[in-house]
Structure formats: structure tokens, C-alpha cells
Amino acid sequence: MKIEELLSSPSEWVRTEGPNSKIVMSSRVRFARNLRNFPFPGWAKKPDRQKALELIQPAVELLPEMSTSFSESMDNVVAIDKQVLVERHLISREHAAKNVGSGVVINDKETISVMINEEDHLRMQAMKSGLQLKAVFKLIDKVDSELEEALDFAFSPKLGYLTACPTNVGTGMRASAMVHLPAMVLSDQINQVVQAVNKLGLAVRGLYGEGTEALGNVFQVSNQTTLGEKESDVIERLNKVILQVIEHEENARITLLEKKPRVVYDQVGRAYGILTNAHTVSSKEALNLLSLLRMGVDLELFSTGTRGVVDELFILSQPAHVQKAAERKLTAEERDSFRADLIRQRLKDVLKPKIVDEGLSPEGQERGG
Amino acid sequence: MVCDICKKNEATVHLTQIIDNKMLKIDLCEVCSKAKGLQETAGFSLADLQVGLGAGDEISAEVGAKCPVCGFTQADFKKTGRLGCSACWETFETGLATLLKAMHKSDRHAGKVPTKAAHTLVITEQIKELSDELEKAVREEKYEDAAHIRDQIRQLESKLKISAV
Numbered sequence: 001m002k003i004e005e006l007l008s009s010p011s012e013w014v015r016t017e018g019p020n021s022k023i024v025m026s027s028r029v030r031f032a033r034n035l036r037n038f039p040f041p042g043w044a045k046k047p048d049r050q051k052a053l054e055l056i057q058p059a060v061e062l063l064p065e066m067s068t069s070f071s072e073s074m075d076n077v078v079a080i081d082k083q084v085l086v087e088r089h090l091i092s093r094e095h096a097a098k099n100v101g102s103g104v105v106i107n108d109k110e111t112i113s114v115m116i117n118e119e120d121h122l123r124m125q126a127m128k129s130g131l132q133l134k135a136v137f138k139l140i141d142k143v144d145s146e147l148e149e150a151l152d153f154a155f156s157p158k159l160g161y162l163t164a165c166p167t168n169v170g171t172g173m174r175a176s177a178m179v180h181l182p183a184m185v186l187s188d189q190i191n192q193v194v195q196a197v198n199k200l201g202l203a204v205r206g207l208y209g210e211g212t213e214a215l216g217n218v219f220q221v222s223n224q225t226t227l228g229e230k231e232s233d234v235i236e237r238l239n240k241v242i243l244q245v246i247e248h249e250e251n252a253r254i255t256l257l258e259k260k261p262r263v264v265y266d267q268v269g270r271a272y273g274i275l276t277n278a279h280t281v282s283s284k285e286a287l288n289l290l291s292l293l294r295m296g297v298d299l300e301l302f303s304t305g306t307r308g309v310v311d312e313l314f315i316l317s318q319p320a321h322v323q324k325a326a327e328r329k330l331t332a333e334e335r336d337s338f339r340a341d342l343i344r345q346r347l348k349d350v351l352k353p354k355i356v357d358e359g360l361s362p363e364g365q366e367r368g369g
Numbered sequence: 370m371v372c373d374i375c376k377k378n379e380a381t382v383h384l385t386q387i388i389d390n391k392m393l394k395i396d397l398c399e400v401c402s403k404a405k406g407l408q409e410t411a412g413f414s415l416a417d418l419q420v421g422l423g424a425g426d427e428i429s430a431e432v433g434a435k436c437p438v439c440g441f442t443q444a445d446f447k448k449t450g451r452l453g454c455s456a457c458w459e460t461f462e463t464g465l466a467t468l469l470k471a472m473h474k475s476d477r478h479a480g481k482v483p484t485k486a487a488h489t490l491v492i493t494e495q496i497k498e499l500s501d502e503l504e505k506a507v508r509e510e511k512y513e514d515a516a517h518i519r520d521q522i523r524q525l526e527s528k529l530k531i532s533a534v
Contacts, residue, residue: 043439148483159478164452226473227479229480
């Protein structure tokens with residue numbers, strides 16, 4: 001399929017609602033694999049990279065999971081489309097910089113994506129809505145086992161799957177969940193949670209992985225180590241931690257509503273007010289306000305159908321998506337205007353938050369000003 | 370002198386830090402030092418910067434060690450923090466083992482093993498290695514360890530029988 005077809009509809013994980021999708025936006029598992037007889041992409045000369053690509057790409061295309069897919073060499077993907085793929089979490093920022101000798105294969109539902117010649121010869125991932133780590137693991141594990149029949153992976157009995165970077169050797173697996181934690185941020189508990197999770201050997205990062213800030217109160221929790229532990233044990237451990245994070249966030253929301261309802265309603269109300277009336281908005285502001293709107297949906301201040309709209313806007317508000325939707329090159333200012341128009345348009349049927357005033361103290365004393 | 374990061378421009382910023390009697394030195398050009406935020410007088414860690422470069426990670430005691438398959442050297446690892454090919458894992462095995470121990474839960478893979486054929490191969494290999502460990506444990510009179518290793522070997526042997534059926 002062509003890239004336009006692939007990008008015309010939102011990813012499956014945005015359209016559907018998996019278990020616990022109130023707080024867990026998506027679950028993702030990726031495997032790193034390399035061919036035994038080729039130098040790693042970062043060290044390989046162009047002919048070797050190309051040979052590896054020619055070997056891997058058809059093998060991936062032949063997988064039953066990839067029967068309807070977008071498959072292309074990176075030099076044939078234009079910059080704006082690469083950026084859109086990054087914003088959809090289908091390729092990494094590093095991969096977006098690749099050209100000749102690298103490739104990508106993505107299935108039509110955007111649940112499986114395989115990067116060829118990123119840092120490793122293969123980086124394959126599966127992604128689904130909500131907390132479904134076990135299901136995404138199963139999915140990518142199957143893809144890996146099928147590929148194994150066609151490709152000779154570099155594997156050592158002692159060290160497991162051999163990778164370019166020592167941080168990935170062993171299982172080559174990185175499992176992660178994208179969690180939305182507005183109440184923890186609002187109540188200043190987020191740093192405690194980050195520290196506690198770090199102590200358990202897991203990493204917490206911003207929306208786009210390594211070194212990115214947490215926009216829109218969205219965080220990525222993932223395993224750090226890949227050697228010495230079975231994949232299923234890692235998944236189990238991560239799953240348990242995420243369940244606890246969910247519980248903490250839910251408690252934080254209950255406490256906030258009990259102790260500072262005015263703060264909550266104020267934040268959600270303002271977010272609604274701005275997003276439905278703004279005529280220019282940056283992507284950072286949009287994401288932060290959409291986050292509050294999303295929390296408003298969870299707190300039943302908006303109709304349940306609103307979450308789908310908000311989750312789609314989370315993706316559509318990002319720079320490359322806006323640029324793509326405009327179908328022409330926009331300046332930063334034009335982009336902000338276009339984004340505001342798009343958001344207003346999409347939110348036009350969303351009614352203002354239903355807030356029950358009962359029991360709400362008239363002053364904001366709880367806030368201390 | 371050229372910049373340690375871009376390897377192109379003339380280095381004009383020279384930094385030295387001494388922590389625990391260990392001296393770290395880095396030479397940077399104007400552009401890279403700015404990019405790394407070193408223009409500000411606020412604290413920074415040279416160690417972080419060097420680890421970021423892949424340096425500080427010694428993967429071979431031998432200065433000129435080179436992967437026979439792909440020609441990758443220790444200096445290349447220092448530059449990028451990445452290896453050249455799967456054979457590098459053998460070439461630099463000893464040095465990498467130290468690095469892996471600091472980085473991971475253990476230095477031994479415990480997860481998925483490729484195909485059934487490889488499965489047998491791997492188990493045979495594991496039994497061989499464990500037998501060596503067993504011998505060593507007995508020699509050192511660590512009988513508790515020896516018993517534990519023997520159990521592991523038996524478990525692996527029974528796995529082999531199952532896959533042979």
C-alpha cells in the first residue's frame with residue numbers, strides 16, 4: 001500500500017479502546033535482531049547495508065501479518081512523512097534520519113512495524129491500545145519466530161541475541177507502556193513515582209522516548225535491562241508496576257476531586273474554553289490542554305465518546321501531522337493557526353463540561369490563593 | 370587539536386575535572402561545547418559527557434585489539450558506544466563482560482532461544498559450560514554450589530530428551 005493510504009486513517013491503537021485505556025494510552029514491545037553474517041548498520045559500508053536490506057525487506061513483506069502493508073526504502077519516504085511516522089510511534093527519530101540502505105515495513109492497522117537498518121538490522125515492534133503488554137509481546141514474538149525461519153539471526157547461547165549496543169544484548173526486548181498521569185502531575189507526586197519506578201529497574205521517559213520531555217502529562221515506562229531475565233518475567237514485572245501506577249493515578253484523582261474540586265474543574269474548564277475558542281495554539285500548549293480534557297472525560301465531565309476525539313487530536317495536533325493535513329508548507333505561525341482551527345472544528349460537538357456545583361465550596365481556600 | 374565530539378573543528382574549549390583522583394579531560398570546539406551546554410558556568414559532569422561519547426568504557430585491555438571479521442577497534446567503540454558486528458562480541462568478550470555486569474541483571478542470557486535446532490545446540494553448549502563450572506566448584510570444595518549446578522545440568526538434559534522425541 002502507499003503511504004497516503006497508510007496515513008489516511010489513525011492508528012488502530014488510537015481508534016480502539018483496550019483494557020485500562022483511561023490511564024494507559026498504549027502498550028508496545030520491540031525486539032532488536034541482527035543478521036549473523038553482516039556488520040551492524042552503523043559500522044557497515046553502504047553495499048553491505050543495501051545487501052542486508054535486500055535480504056530482510058522481502059522476508060518481512062512475506063509474513064502473513066504483513067500481507068497488507070506499507071513497505072519502502074527510507075530514501076523514498078519524504079521528510080514530512082517520516083516525521084508523521086515518528087509522531088505515530090511507528091519509527092524512531094533516529095530512523096527518520098536514515099536514507100539509502102534503510103527501510104521500513106508497517107502493517108495497515110499500524111499495530112506492527114519493522115525498521116530495517118536502524119541501529120540494528122531489525123527493530124520490530126507491536127503496539128496496541130491500553131494495557132495489553134502480554135498481547136503485544138505475543139504478537140511480536142510470533143513475527144520474530146516466523147522471521148527466524150527465513151533469516152539467520154546473530155545469537156550466542158551465553159549472551160542471547162547480539163546487538164550493536166551492549167544495552168540491548170540478550171532478549172533485545174524493550175517493553176513499554178504510555179501512561180497519562182495528569183493528577184500525579186497536578187498534585188506534585190510525579191517525581192516520587194518516577195523515583196520509585198526507577199528503583200525497580202524501570203525507566204520513565206517523556207512522550208517520544210530517550211531524552212524527550214513529558215508533554216501532555218504522558219510518560220513512557222519501560223524496562224532498562226535485557227540480559228539475565230526471561231522476556232515473560234520482564235513483561236510480568238512491568239505489568240505489575242503499571243497496575244500500581246494506575247492505582248496511584250486513580251487515587252490522586254479521587255483525592256484531588258475531594259480536596260480541590262475547584263482546581264480540577266477550573267483546569268478542565270479552562271482547557272475546554274481555550275481549545276474551543278483559540279485561533280492560534282502551539283503543539284505544546286495543545287497537548288497540555290488536551291491532557292486536561294482527557295482527564296475531564298475520565299471524570300465524566302464530558303460524554304464518553306469524547307475520548308476518541310481527544311486521543312486523535314493528541315496525534316493530529318503534532319507538528320508534522322498539522323503540516324501534512326494542510327497539504328502545503330506552513331510557517332510556524334501558520335501551523336499554530338491551522339492547529340487551532342482543526343481543534344475547534346473537531347471539538348465543535350463536544351458540550352461544555354457538566355459540573356455539579358453541589359458541595360463545592362464558594363472560595364478556593366483549599367488552594368491557598 | 371581537533372574537537373572530541375565532531376572531530377572536525379579546532380578545539381578551543383579544554384576541560385579538566387578531577388574526581389576521586391581520576392582525571393578526565395575533554396577538548397571541544399566552540400559549536401559542540403555550546404551544544405552540550407558547557408558555556409554556562411553551572412555544574413556539569415565530564416564523566417557523563419565522556420560516557421555519552423562511549424569513552425570510559427574499556428572493552429579491551431589490549432590497545433590495538435581489532436575484530437578479525439569487521440576490523441572494528443576499541444577506539445571505534447569509544448567513539449560510538451556501539452559494536453561493529455556480531456563477531457565483535459567474541460573479540461571483546463572479556464571487556465564487555467565487565468560492562469554488561471554493571472549494566473544488566475546478570476551476564477547470562479535467560480530468554481528466548483531461536484529455533485528448535487538451535488535450541489538443542491544451545492542446551493548442549495550450556496551443559497558444557499555448566500559442567501566446567503561444576504568441576505571448578507568441586508575443585509574449590511563449594512559443594513552447595515556444585516549440587517545446584519548439577520540440578521541445572523539434569524534439568525537441561527531432560528529438556529534435550531524431550532526435544533529429541
